[in-house]
Amino acid sequence: MFFDARSAKLLKPGQHMVIDGCPGLRLTVSATRKTWIYRYKSPTDGRMKQVAIGQWPAVTVQAAAAQWQALREQRGEGADPAAQRRTERQSALSEVMAPKILTVRLLVEAFITGHLKAQRKAAGARAGEVALLRLLDEQPTFAQMPAASVTRSVAFEVLDSKKATPTAAAKLRSLLGAGWDYALDAGRLDGEVPNWWRMVMKGRLKSKGKLVGGKHQGQQRRVLRAGEIGELLGWLPNMHELGSDATQMYLWTCARGVEIFGMRPEHVAEEADGWWWTVPKGQTKNARFSAGVDLRVPLIGRALEIVRRRLDAVGESGWLFEDARGEQYEQKDFSTYIYSLQPYSEKVSRRESEGLVIPVAGWSPHDLRRTGRTLLASLGCRDEIAEAIIGHLPKDIVGIYNAYTYDAERRHWLGELSRHLEGLAMPAQDGLPARP
Numbered sequence: 112m113f114f115d116a117r118s119a120k121l122l123k124p125g126q127h128m129v130i131d132g133c134p135g136l137r138l139t140v141s142a143t144r145k146t147w148i149y150r151y152k153s154p155t156d157g158r159m160k161q162v163a164i165g166q167w168p169a170v171t172v173q174a175a176a177a178q179w180q181a182l183r184e185q186r187g188e189g190a191d192p193a194a195q196r197r198t199e200r201q202s203a204l205s206e207v208m209a210p211k212i213l214t215v216r217l218l219v220e221a222f223i224t225g226h227l228k229a230q231r232k233a234a235g236a237r238a239g240e241v242a243l244l245r246l247l248d249e250q251p252t253f254a255q256m257p258a259a260s261v262t263r264s265v266a267f268e269v270l271d272s273k274k275a276t277p278t279a280a281a282k283l284r285s286l287l288g289a290g291w292d293y294a295l296d297a298g299r300l301d302g303e304v305p306n307w308w309r310m311v312m313k314g315r316l317k318s319k320g321k322l323v324g325g326k327h328q329g330q331q332r333r334v335l336r337a338g339e340i341g342e343l344l345g346w347l348p349n350m351h352e353l354g355s356d357a358t359q360m361y362l363w364t365c366a367r368g369v370e371i372f373g374m375r376p377e378h379v380a381e382e383a384d385g386w387w388w389t390v391p392k393g394q395t396k397n398a399r400f401s402a403g404v405d406l407r408v409p410l411i412g413r414a415l416e417i418v419r420r421r422l423d424a425v426g427e428s429g430w431l432f433e434d435a436r437g438e439q440y441e442q443k444d445f446s447t448y449i450y451s452l453q454p455y456s457e458k459v460s461r462r463e464s465e466g467l468v469i470p471v472a473g474w475s476p477h478d479l480r481r482t483g484r485t486l487l488a489s490l491g492c493r494d495e496i497a498e499a500i501i502g503h504l505p506k507d508i509v510g511i512y513n514a515y516t517y518d519a520e521r522r523h524w525l526g527e528l529s530r531h532l533e534g535l536a537m538p539a540q541d542g543l544p545a546r547p
Contacts, residue, residue, distance in 0.1 A: 114172040119145065121436060130172065136179040138167055143233075147175040149182050153191050160193040169241050213299055215261065216254040219243050221299070222290035232398075239286050246273075246283060258294065259304045266307040274316065281316040284308055333478040334485045337535050339471045345537030346470055350452075353432060356417045357445050361479035363414035363529055365487070365501045368442035368476050370394055370406065374431040376422055379410070384522060386410040388418065390502075397504055406502045409522040412529030446476055483528065490531060492524045500524065 288308035397403030
């Protein structure tokens with residue numbers, strides 16, 4: 112059996128990949144997902160039929176091959192897997208519709224369909240769905256037990272089994288708590304059933320920070336110093352264009368990565384006082400707040416140069432930041448790229464020859480945003496203006512009564528930030544890439 116994960120990632124909607132050594136097993140691609148499919152001829156009427164096995168990469172090629180083998184054996188024994196699957200679904204639907212026991216799996220599936228996919232952004236909903244379904248697949252006994260019978264000790268055991276990855280465990284705790292709330296609100300659980308997920312392990316699932324050299328670094332709030340900023344800006348020509356442009360956009364706008372990489376031509380316009388980038392509210396972190404508004408970002412200096420150059424070269428996808436495949440370059444892509452340049456990354460440690468290693472180590476893309484905000488404060492920018500620039504909502508009573516947009520102040524202080532950054536920039540480094 113051979114499976115090329117890289118080729119699978121590059122598949123376009125409507126395409127598919129057959130798996131060598133597994134006749135009838137293929138990976139098909141729709142607009143939103145990649146699905147393992149078993150295609151076969153029905154033993155009853157000879158027509159081609161197919162059965163979905165699961166979504167990749169949540170279901171690995173090994174797991175898909177194991178399920179394919181089981182379905183193939185059913186087919187060899189004269190059974191029709193699709194017909195059998197349909198019968199099982201109808202039976203499961205009857206069980207759901209009937210006033211029978213609500214298992215943990217049924218509760219979670221109803222929460223995914225009724226809340227996650229309906230109320231949350233697609234990326235967040237997908238991540239939550241994958242995490243929940245993976246937990247249920249890993250712990251089948253827990254998945255099949257009645258949801259009303261989940262005790263405090265059961266909840267503790269589930270979360271305790273994930274404590275090696277505290278951030279992921281805390282996310283699961285939050286998702287399961289929301290799932291139980293959803294079932295209680297819908298009346299599928301008796302109102303007297305306690306939601307232990309809101310109480311168990313509270314405050315004890317804290318990240319130890321990223322691993323560097325096998326050691327946890329703890330919670331760090333990294334801000335690049337003036338010399339580091341200058342060295343980084345001088346080293347930018349060593350990066351590929353997407354990485355260099357993204358680094359500068361973080362520093363020159365103080366915007367979030369998801370906002371930068373979600374930029375489209377219709378978000379940019381030249382107005383009377385200069386160029387502006389308007390981030391739709393739905394793409395900002397404030398989308399869930401009624402007081403949230405579109406984020407207005409004046410484009411100044413290098414940020415304006417980058418945006419105008421990318422406007423002239425925008426592809427069919429419509430994204431200003433487009434990868435080599437013609438798809439949106441995402442925040443996770445940039446984060447992975449920056450990590451791969453750090454001297455402590457696995458990619459660098461596995462090298463047998465020389466390669467790019469960034470000279471300013473120990474930072475993530477979000478630290479660039481924090482650095483920009485810190486520089487604004489050091490230049491004398493008032494907090495309410497700096498907070499407006501980075502897209503934070505005003506707190507408490509100020510947010511209710513102060514509707515001023517600070518457009519003029521945004522342009523003034525991002526102009527000051529641009530001049531300060533240019534003053535820090537070192538000459539471009541030519542020749543060999545930097546080494547650790």
